[in-house]
Amino acid sequence: MSPSGNIKLTILSTLDNVPLLGASINKMCSLISMSEEQAFQMELCVVEACNNVIKHAYNNASDKEVEVEVRFFDDRIIFTICDAGTRKPTDLPHTLDYDPQDLDNLPEGRMGLFLIHEIMDEIHYEADGSKNIFTMTKFLSPKP
């Protein structure tokens, strides 16, 4: 299956650049007739993934590259985020279990990965030694 559209965006690894990337993703998703809610969710997932790369894989070094490829298909949209930073631990928790009444134990971090897992239909991570490749898929119609 070949994509009906394909675009690659590359930013330098600074948090200043992430809003530009996020706004671009949101606009692209709006153009393929996603709802405002869905377009926000796609922007959020890409922003969270890129923030993680900059903060953790690159340890806030600002001279590295973060590459985001977006592939549009009739029934899905696939985002691939590539970086050349530190390998991501594979055992990071992506649940968010807490008691909303328990003030002292409310979560302040680790919500990004939870949100990605909550919103996306498929997630795949691989590291080939020189590159980390994080792929997120969202089906545009009910999951086959």
Place this chain on the structure above:
Amino acid sequence: MNIETKKVQDVLVVKPAEKRLDAKVAVSFKEAMVEFINTGSTLIVLDLSGVDFVDSSGLGAIVSSLKVLGRKGDIVIAGVGTSVLQMFSLTRMDKVFKMFPTQEEALQALSR
């Protein structure tokens, strides 16, 4: 980060003057909130009506501010749009914070 504030009786209204509350500004936002709390503001309305994007870092900074405040006061949220509301509902933070459609309604609730 640009933040507008105003005092309405005992309540401090905090309104970020930026469209995004995200990883880029989360640290400075939290520092400002901690400063407000440490200088005696214990009832805070956080007016997000001008904010159209919040990521997990921005939300974490709001949660962190509430934890700094502890049980000696409250932070309530006003004016969230549909996108920002999703962040609160997806993470169940809408069960942690009282949410109000407008700043005026939030002020009324805190003044009771």
